[in-house]
Amino acid sequence: MKKKLFFTVWFGLFGFAVFANSYQVIKTKYFDIIYGKTSEQSALLLAKHADSYAEEISARLNTAIKARTPVFLRATTEGLNGYYTPLPYNRIVLFDVRADDGVLGNIEQTLLKVFYHELTHRISLDFFTPMMMPLSFVEGVAVSFESLDGKQGRLNDPLVMHYLIQGKIDNTSPSWREAASAPDVYPGGLLPYLYGGAFSAYLQKIYGAEKYAELWHKSWKIFPNSKFKSIFNRSIEAAWDDFIDTIPVPKTIDTPQQLDSKKTNGIYAAPASSEKGFAYYDSNKQVVYFYGKDESRTRLFSHDRSLEHLSFSSDGRYLLVSDSISGWTKDRKRVRIYDTVLKKFESDEYLSHSEAAFGKTERQVCLVKIENQNSALVLRDRNFPKDEKVLFEAGPEKEFAAIYNPAYAGDDLIAFIAANGVRRSLLFVSLKTGEISQLPQEQTPYAIRYLQSNKTANGYVLTFSWAEMNMLYRFGMYDMQTKTLRLSNSDISGGVFFPVVYTANKQNPQGGKTDIAYTGIHGNYMRFYRLSSEKLEKKPAGLVAFTGKKEVKMPAYAAKSKVEEQPGGSVPSEKPLEEQKDKVPTNTELSETETKAQNEIDFTPKRYHPIAWLWRAKVLPAVTIPGSDRLKDFGKYGLGLATISLDPAETIELRSRAVFYFKPFFTAVQFASLFHTKQASFGFSGYDTIDSHNFLYRKTGLGANTQISFPTKDFRQSLGLNFNVSADWYADLDPEYTAYLQYYHAPHKNPILTSKVEFAYSFLQSTNLSTQPFFSKNICGAEVAVSGLHAYNFNSNKNSALVQAKGKFRLPVVPLSFSVSGYFGYNAGYTPGTDSYIFADFPYPVGQGAYLPSLTAYTLQKLDPNTDMYTGLGFDAELTVFSYDIQKGSSWLPIFYNRIKLNIGYAGVLNFAIGNKKAFSYKDIAKGNIMLTINGVDVGLQYSHPLREKKKFGTIDFVFDLSF
Structure with missing residues (x-):
């Protein structure tokens, strides 16, 4: 009966995963574009361009397109991303959403450019051992290729150039x-993407595209330095130094003035101006502060790093907070209202909206609404929550690709940035009439960013940052009362980012009237500075009517770079070779080649069948290593193969594993099927395995598992539920194999039915600002877990039950962590020498890892047979006595050392x-480990010495930790 129920549930979930999804697929010459209903227009747009992009990139890398590639358009998030993965086969996943205004704010056709970037990975990494390339090379080729048209992409963005120039300064x-x-x-x-992209462009300019392509054709060469030198006849170090020399630096660079005497370094973002000071977000501390006119800092509230934008109401009481949250079906942008007087958030919550600004009063809210590639500026009245008025729209085939930074400009006007990549306009919309005006395009600064509303005694002032290529970001101000524009005409070290109007109560000791506070971005930190706008020239700039789509060109004063460079020239232009200009994607209009190609595409969508992809499995090696006391027994090492298959939409996953042991002979097999939704996974498994550590038992069984990750409204938090049930049959083994040549002789006995449930919660946050190499990164917070287990032994007809709990705490500042744990068991108890629990009348661990500290340095013991109730408490503390940042890649292998x-x-x-006073024990250990963090994963060796057992030597264990 139970077996029938198992297979009924399995086939039910399998059928649901196969038939219940609503995905469609469009097949082009080289791609299967898979999408949901909300991404239909995005899929059609991509289908028109995808094949020509593939042929273009392949031609540039002198390779052929070797196989079809599935592309999945994911509409379950409102934060732009995408990725290419070779597992279990070459495939691409794109997040169907517009770009936020950061280092990706330079993209005009968001979906197409992100696809172009990921497709470059797909083609450039389709060689033998491609993953032996450093990440800066892997991302470098994609960043340089995305920038080929000279208009879009990171290397055509003054913001990216600022990072390169400032690093040199x-x-x-x-x-x-x-x-x-x-x-x-x-x-x-930023380092591998921006420097890698610029270095890739430099190599293509100096050595040519054909020579550069050899770098990928020779990816089979393992060592980066020797591979590079065999192609370019120059070491990576020498070529890199030459590249750094080409980064332009302005001839004259002003020294910034500190905002206060503390000179505090940090990572700052999202300042919002009020008449009493300004609020800002400290990303390193993950706290929003208010900086008053008396130069005091007041903590407003804590927030995770999804915070994007802040904006005050005209009276300075209410603060609009833009961030992101997770959900059962979708991760969404969100806007909330914080009351700075009552120190709490209002009940209003606007989902699928990003940046926002108040209108004339705090009852009017103007927000940027997000829907796939489209965005709209909408007006909401808090008195009528269901009403919404669309003021302006952006997206594919519209005048602009995106809307950023709405800001109240007085007189019922909302100012905002309408962007086509870095080609932007400053528009104004009337909340009364809906009429749209703009700053004349010829007077609009290039690559304008960080628009902020500032209420002053004389009316409203708009502040912003702007830059041309090959200069640092500068300051700009537009006075709504006088209709005058002020632009700084010199470069300041650190640039001018997030400027707001700010006048301290006390006079600036460095002289001059200080009315602007801003953030300077340096190579490895940020800092607050101040400047005076008094000396900046005022230029009349009256608003004009917005008449619709126009070619947004660089203003006249930006047509020719005025930046004087140091010897060495400038970073090479990312424009393609002359013969390739017509092939480079510059907009969503089709070229002649694309028009011809799309006539051969059947744009009729077909139903997506995930099962058709499951045969394309990735085969990987599988190895097991016996316990430390059997390392010399080579017959107990396991060698085999593992397979993994997954459909492109990541809904069905199949895994299998077969490991061979040669003396005695045994084949351990495992199979698992998993069904994924956004927040949950359901799995079924079957197995016939062996205790590969001590070789004491063989286990054969079936299992079912459910894992649920509950959505939280703070990405520092996680809350999960894990439930599994299994039916297992055990066979006793002789680890010394004196009488047998194989492990199949032992009969199965001790059938055990187990069920387990576990809840886990954590709140963790980390610092990420390194001011010196020692103890630079600190993780603090708490982790709590509770679990329960029930087991029934059919041989002894005994029930066993166990409940355990654990709390782990990481202290701020001091690099100390400690945990306390405990359990209560009925016919189940903990014994030193194992990380699991032992059950009555059964000598082997069953289905439950112990929260108690690991005491494997002790000899394995049995439970006291004279009682049926057990309990225990555990304590574990660890102090980091030395931590040193390396933060360098290996010269020999594509690995990156973070710290030791x-x-x-x-x-x-x-x-x-x-009930048994004699059955009392206290076991403890002293331990020490040395850990090397490689690509964010801790690996190392730990020595544990038992303090209550006479042993000359303890145990040495290999440690692998990727928990955070």
């Missing part, structure tokens, strides 16, 4: 090894059988 330009991958502290992924750490610790377990 600060003397913090990374070596090629420092940029080889993403450090786990600021500036993180030395930890010492103590752990103990108080364990006893209830």
Whole structure:
């Protein structure tokens, strides 16, 4: 009966996963584009361009398109991303949403450019051992190719150029090894993407596209330096230094003035101006502060790093907060209202809306609404929550691709940035009439960003940042009363980011009237500065009517770069070779080649069948290593193969594993099927395995598992539920195999039915600003878990039950973590020497890892047979005594060393059988480990020495930890 129920449920879930999804697929010459109903228009747009992009990239890398590639358009998030993966086969996933205004704010055709980037990965990595390339090379080719048209892409963005130029000014330009991958502290992924992209462009300009393509054709060469030198006849170090020399630096660079005397470094974002000061977000501390005119800092509230935008009401009481939250079916942008007087959030919550600004009063809210590639500026009245008025729209085939930074400009006007990549306009919409006006395009600064509303005694002033290529970001101001524009005409070290009107109560000791506070972005930190706008020239700039779509060109004063460079030239232009210009995608209109190609495409969508992809499995090696006391027994090492298959929409996953043991002979097999939704996974498994550590038992059985991750409104939190049930049959083995040549002789006995449920919650946050190499990264927070297990032994007809709990705490500032744990068991108890629990009348661990500290340094013991109730308490503490940041890639292998750490610790377990005073024990260990963090994963060795058992030597264990 139970077996029938098992297979009924399995086939029910399998059928649901196969037939219940509403995905469609469009097949082109090279791609299967899979999408849901809300992404239909995006899929059609992509289908028109995808094949020509593939042929273009393949031609540039001198390779052929070798196989069809599935592309899945995911509409379950409102944060732009995408990825290529070779597992279990070559496939691409694109997030169907518009770009936020950061280092991806330079994209005009969001979906097409992200696809172009990921397709470059798909083609450039389709060689033998492609993953032996450093991340800066892998991302570098994609970033340089996305920038080929000279208009879009990161290398055509003055913001990206600011990072490169400022790094050279600060003397913090990374070596090629420092940029080889993403450090786990600021500036993180900016290094391999931006420096890697610019270096890739440099190589193509100096050595030519054909020579550059050899780098990928010779990916089979393992060592990066020797491979590079065999192609370019130059070491990576020498070529990298030449590249850094080409980064332009302005001849004259002003020194910034500190906002206050503290000179505090941080990672700052999203400032919002009020008449009493300004609010800002400290990303390193993950706190929103208010900086008053008396230069005091007041903590407003804590927030995760999804915070994007802040904006005050005209009276300075209410603060609009834009962030992101997770949901059961979709991760959404969100806008809330914070009351700075009552120190709490209002009940209003606007989902699928990003940046926002108040209108004339705090009852009017103007927001940017997000829907796939489209965005709209909408007006909401808090008195009538269901009413919504659309003021302006952006997206594919519209005048502009995106809307950013709405800001109240007085007189019922909302100002906002309408963007086509970095080609932007400053528009104004009347909340009364809906009429739209604009700052004359010829007077609009290039790549304008960070628009902010500022209420002053004389009316409203708009502040912003702007820059041309090959300069640092500068300051701009537009006075709504006088209709005059002020633009800074010099470069300041650190640039001018997020400027707001701010006048301190006390006079600036450095002289001059200070009315602007801003953030300067340096190579490895940010800092608050001040400047005076008094000396900036005022230029009349009256608003004009907006008449619709126009070619947004660089203003006259930006047509020719005025930046004087140091010897060495400038970063090479990302424009393609002359013969390829017509092939480079510059807009959504079809070229002649694309028009011809699309006539051959059947745009009629077909039903998506995930099962058709499951035969394309990835085969991987599988190895098991016996326990430390059997390392010399080579017959107990396991060798085999594992397979994984997954459909492109990531709904059905199949896994299998077969491992062979040769003396005695045994084949351990496992099979699992999993069915995924956004927040949950349902799995079924079957197995015939062996205790590969001590070789004491064989286990054969079936299992079912459910994992649920509950959505939270703070990405620092996680809340999960895990439930599984299994029916297992055990066979006793002789680990010394004196009488047998194989492990199939032992009969199965001890059938056990187990069920387990576990709840886990955590709140963790980390610092990510490295001001010095020692103890630079700190993780603090708490982790709590509770679980229960029931088991029934059919041989002894005994029930066993166990409940356990654990709390782990990481202290801020001090690198100390400690945990307390405990359990209560009925016919089940903990014994030193194992990380699991032992059940009555059954000598082997059953289905439950112990929360108590690991005491494997002790000899395995049996439970006291004279009682049926057991309990225990555990304590574990670990102190980091040394931590040093390396943050460099290897010269030999594509791995990135983050840091090395030395930890010492103590752990103990108080364990006893209830009702038996003699069955009491306290076991403890002293331990120490040395850990090397590689690509964000801790690997190392730990030595544990038992303090209550006479042993000359304890145990040495390999440690692998990717928990955070």
